[in-house]
Amino acid sequence: MKRNVQQDIMELAAPVVEALNYELVDVEFIKEGANWYLRIYIDKPGGISIDDCQAVSEQMSEILDRKDPIEQSYYLEVSSPGLERPLKTERDFIKYKGELVEVKVFQPIDGKKLFEGELVGLIDNRIVISDNGNEMHFEKDKVAIVKRAIKF
Structure with missing residues (x-):
């Protein structure tokens, strides 16, 4: 419903x-x-x-x-969705490409559920971020939320 x-x-x-x-x-x-x-x-x-x-x-x-x-x-x-708005649509992933994001996964990966990095994009239904040049790929259906990470 x-x-x-x-x-x-x-x-x-x-x-x-x-x-x-x-x-x-x-x-x-x-x-x-x-x-x-x-x-x-x-x-x-x-x-x-x-x-x-x-x-x-x-x-x-x-x-x-x-x-x-x-x-x-x-x-x-x-x-307003706020500064740390969640990214949900393909348009969001294009708009915020190159920005710092947090990716929270449902199940831990190597003991971690929260990852941070520069958004590379949504590629083949996978969320791709880069942390100091190391790319990380997350299956979209295994991700709880992707949101902008704002540092003050």
Whole structure:
């Protein structure tokens, strides 16, 4: 059910977000405690402001009220994905090529579950990073999350 809701909302949100000149990064539909949350993550060059989130929220609220694609009660949140955003789509792997990323795997590899390096790309369904010239390859289905690693 969760996957269908997320896909349905992606399809409803994409034209709204694109018409406002933002990028639709992700949609989550998750239960936290007693409440369900529908989170729509948007981005644009230079970052997202509260006004950007409000514009998408208002338009999506109207569409969601009209189409009513979700049976249970939920809270709608529109947000920036943050600096350490997860990389999910092929577009993300192209956009952030050359940047520092963290790769977390489901099962330990040589006793480690977290790896860091420069993103080489998504090649043949494998995530490739380079750490001081040493390339590491991870099967995409064995990776829990890939996210930007921001150092301050």
